[in-house]
Amino acid sequence: MKVIVLNCGSSSIKYQLFDTDGPKVIAKGLVEKIGMNGSRIRHEKQNGKEDVVFEGEILDHQSGIEYMLGILISKKHGCIKSFNEIDAIGHRVVHGGEKFNSSVLITSEVIAMLEECISLAPLHNPPNLSGIYAMKNLLPHVPQVGAFDTAFHQTMPDYAYLYALPYSLYKQHGIRRYGFHGTSHKFVMQQACSFLGLAPEQSRIITCHMGNGGSITAILNGQSVDTSMGMTPVEGLVMGTRCGDLDPGILPYLMQREELNINTANTLINKHSGLIGISGVSSDMREVTAAAKNGNERASLALNMFYYRIRKYIGAYTAVMGGVDVIVFTGGIGENSTLARAEIMKDFEFLGVDFDPAKNEQARGETALISTPSSRVKVLVVPTNEELVIARDTAAIVRQLNKS
Numbered sequence: 001m002k003v004i005v006l007n008c009g010s011s012s013i014k015y016q017l018f019d020t021d022g023p024k025v026i027a028k029g030l031v032e033k034i035g036m037n038g039s040r041i042r043h044e045k046q047n048g049k050e051d052v053v054f055e056g057e058i059l060d061h062q063s064g065i066e067y068m069l070g071i072l073i074s075k076k077h078g079c080i081k082s083f084n085e086i087d088a089i090g091h092r093v094v095h096g097g098e099k100f101n102s103s104v105l106i107t108s109e110v111i112a113m114l115e116e117c118i119s120l121a122p123l124h125n126p127p128n129l130s131g132i133y134a135m136k137n138l139l140p141h142v143p144q145v146g147a148f149d150t151a152f153h154q155t156m157p158d159y160a161y162l163y164a165l166p167y168s169l170y171k172q173h174g175i176r177r178y179g180f181h182g183t184s185h186k187f188v189m190q191q192a193c194s195f196l197g198l199a200p201e202q203s204r205i206i207t208c209h210m211g212n213g214g215s216i217t218a219i220l221n222g223q224s225v226d227t228s229m230g231m232t233p234v235e236g237l238v239m240g241t242r243c244g245d246l247d248p249g250i251l252p253y254l255m256q257r258e259e260l261n262i263n264t265a266n267t268l269i270n271k272h273s274g275l276i277g278i279s280g281v282s283s284d285m286r287e288v289t290a291a292a293k294n295g296n297e298r299a300s301l302a303l304n305m306f307y308y309r310i311r312k313y314i315g316a317y318t319a320v321m322g323g324v325d326v327i328v329f330t331g332g333i334g335e336n337s338t339l340a341r342a343e344i345m346k347d348f349e350f351l352g353v354d355f356d357p358a359k360n361e362q363a364r365g366e367t368a369l370i371s372t373p374s375s376r377v378k379v380l381v382v383p384t385n386e387e388l389v390i391a392r393d394t395a396a397i398v399r400q401l402n403k404s
């Protein structure tokens with residue numbers, strides 16, 4: 001089955017065309033700077049063997065998607081002969097609130113429910129919806145599926161997802177922990193289980209997704225029971241530009257002392273904090289690590305805070321699950337930074353981790369064990385692939401639809 005997977009951000013669209021029977025990626029690309037000067041499409045096909053850039057005015061998501069479809073069927077750069085070859089479209093949708101606990105076929109009712117979720121993710125859900133509206137206009141007969149970042153975490157118990165604010169605020173405004181990166185946490189958990197020959201329903205797994213944004217999840221018997229991101233993706237770990245956990249009293253204090261308004265306060269915790277806020281160097285882990293190696297003390301401090309926060313969560317989630325069998329690293333930092341993995345796993349022998357530094361140095365690009373074979377707690381690196389999960393979910397839902 002040929003499935004287009006779309007990840008629509010505020011000014012960009014990432015796309016991949018999958019043949020889910022392989023599964024293999026037939027083509028992929030990125031529409032950048034939508035509605036800005038210098039908008040363009042970078043298109044790759046044949047596993048990156050051909051890479052072309054198209055520059056031109058792209059005012060909105062609909063025209064970005066129209067260009068992208070034009071490239072997919074173009075004689076010179078394309079890979080399909082007609083749009084009839086496209087069987088389905090899968091969308092990454094950031095916030096599904098409490099309405100969705102798995103991927104769904106997009107119908108008019110689902111669109112209405114997604115529109116109701118906009119207030120929970122005002123930056124993310126509107127561009128996701130723009131992609132859905134655009135595809136509805138451009139390829140009206142092709143079924144669309146939504147896969148939610150929040151869906152996997154809908155199994156959390158109430159005592160884990162509620163904040164100790166007045167209960168009425170949960171009922172009135174949906175104030176609770178939803179969690180994000182669910183597609184990634186679920187995927188790497190399943191990969192880890194099949195790699196180790198473990199049954200997900202009899203396992204205690206901690207998955208650490210560390211990219212520009214990051215979150216960590218406690219997965220007990222295959223179900224998310226707690227996760228570090230909250231109602232919004234700011235809570236939890238120290239991230240590239242986000243602060244993660246914070247005493248909530250700091251915000252009103254700072255808003256008064258620095259006369260910050262709501263927008264500036266929001267920008268402070270989302271854009272100027274985390275690695276960039278502490279180091280003053282960069283939000284990019286590679287640059288902060290390089291600066292620390294060159295003796296920059298604030299870069300070292302930022303790294304120490306980053307590692308410490310994850311170690312704290314690993315301890316907490318081990319307690320939550322009554323132990324841990326597997327710890328998984330994924331995301332740009334989790335998959336590539338041998339230093340971060342080694343620092344986070346330091347002195348965890350008391351937990352049952354026998355870390356293997358040599359294997360840690362070698363692990364790159366594919367699932368790998370980085371603890372010794374006899375380690376009671378297994379530590380793994382698992383490359384994530386959220387697009388593949390969306391493509392698979394989409395194909396499964398559309399196959400079911402075609403049967404009925």
Ligand code: ADP
Pocket residue numbers: 210211212213240283284285286287331332333336337338
């Ligand atoms: P996003 O959350 O935007 O998808 P990624 O998962 O691609 O982000 O992760 C980006 C992060 O991964 C950046 O901080 C980047 O510095 C880090 N990263 C990528 N490669 C390496 C590497 N070799 N060593 C350390 N960090 C790396």
